[in-house]
Amino acid sequence: MAIITFANTKGGAGKTTAVLLLATELVRRGHRVAIIDTDPQRWISRWFEAADPVANLTVATFVSLSALPRTVEEYRTADYVIIDLPGAQSPLLATALGLSDHVLIPIQGSSMDAQGGAQVLELLSYLDRKAGIRIPHSVVLSRVNSMVTTRGLLAVKMLLQERSVHMLSTPIIERAAFRDMFEYKTFLHLMNRDRVSNLDKAILNAERYADEVQALVNSRARGAQPSPLKADAA
Numbered sequence: 001m002a003i004i005t006f007a008n009t010k011g012g013a014g015k016t017t018a019v020l021l022l023a024t025e026l027v028r029r030g031h032r033v034a035i036i037d038t039d040p041q042r043w044i045s046r047w048f049e050a051a052d053p054v055a056n057l058t059v060a061t062f063v064s065l066s067a068l069p070r071t072v073e074e075y076r077t078a079d080y081v082i083i084d085l086p087g088a089q090s091p092l093l094a095t096a097l098g099l100s101d102h103v104l105i106p107i108q109g110s111s112m113d114a115q116g117g118a119q120v121l122e123l124l125s126y127l128d129r130k131a132g133i134r135i136p137h138s139v140v141l142s143r144v145n146s147m148v149t150t151r152g153l154l155a156v157k158m159l160l161q162e163r164s165v166h167m168l169s170t171p172i173i174e175r176a177a178f179r180d181m182f183e184y185k186t187f188l189h190l191m192n193r194d195r196v197s198n199l200d201k202a203i204l205n206a207e208r209y210a211d212e213v214q215a216l217v218n219s220r221a222r223g224a225q226p227s228p229l230k231a232d233a234a
């Protein structure tokens with residue numbers, strides 16, 4: 001079992017989208033996945049309640065700070081437990097990080113504002129320095145424009161390189177399909193190609209991203225330390 005938390009103290013960074021993309025792709029691959037929805041806005045829960053049921057996916061909803069460790073424990077039999085944190089700053093952050101095997105930090109590639117991601121990186125570094133708690137973590141660039149390399153994206157990449165922070169080489173591209181998944185309450189691969197633009201590219205992006213997260217979590221489980229990578233936004 002691997003516990004993965006998505007963290008960024010800025011709302012709109014792409015956490016919930018990244019959670020649903022990973023979870024649905026892992027489910028499609030036959031893994032047992034539990035999502036723990038701690039966001040009072042319940043985006044994932046609302047998606048789950050309206051989507052067709054699948055045997056290997058479950059969502060715990062309205063999970064509070066005091067209930068979080070117990071809820072994670074309840075899903076010990078899942079292959080992946082994925083925690084979605086509330087939109088902005090939350091008292092759940094430190095607890096969720098402490099429970100995690102891997103923390104993924106979505107940082108919006110198109111925005112100069114990497115502050116919310118930097119706050120999570122600072123907390124992780126503080127836990128390491130002060131308490132010797134080392135939690136493996138990686139940045140995933142989110143909502144990256146498929147056409148251009150923006151100044152914001154370059155700024156984020158430089159910041160991460162300076163700090164030797166590991167970054168996934170697959171960014172999550174800004175795609176209508178990733179919004180439509182929430183709108184139509186379905187899986188990417190069940191959506192209608194005629195109604196959703198660039199669906200094939202979106203599916204490929206989600207698959208590569210899930211490949212990388214799976215490889216990362218498995219290698220970390222064996223104790224390997226990947227070196228910092230440069231993301232390729234192409």
Ligand SMILES: Nc1ncnc2c1ncn2[C@@H]1O[C@H](COP(=O)(O)OP(=O)(O)O)[C@@H](O)[C@H]1O
Pocket residue numbers: 008010011012013014015016017018087142143144172173174175176178179182
């Ligand atoms: N890769 C993406 N492509 C298109 N829209 C996205 C993407 N990532 C996020 N969004 C949209 O941006 C908004 C905020 O994203 P969300 O995943 O809810 O962020 P967070 O959970 O960090 O607050 C939502 O409207 C979502 O649909």
Ligand SMILES: [Mg+2]
Pocket residue numbers: 015016017039043084085086087
């Ligand atoms: Mg969210």
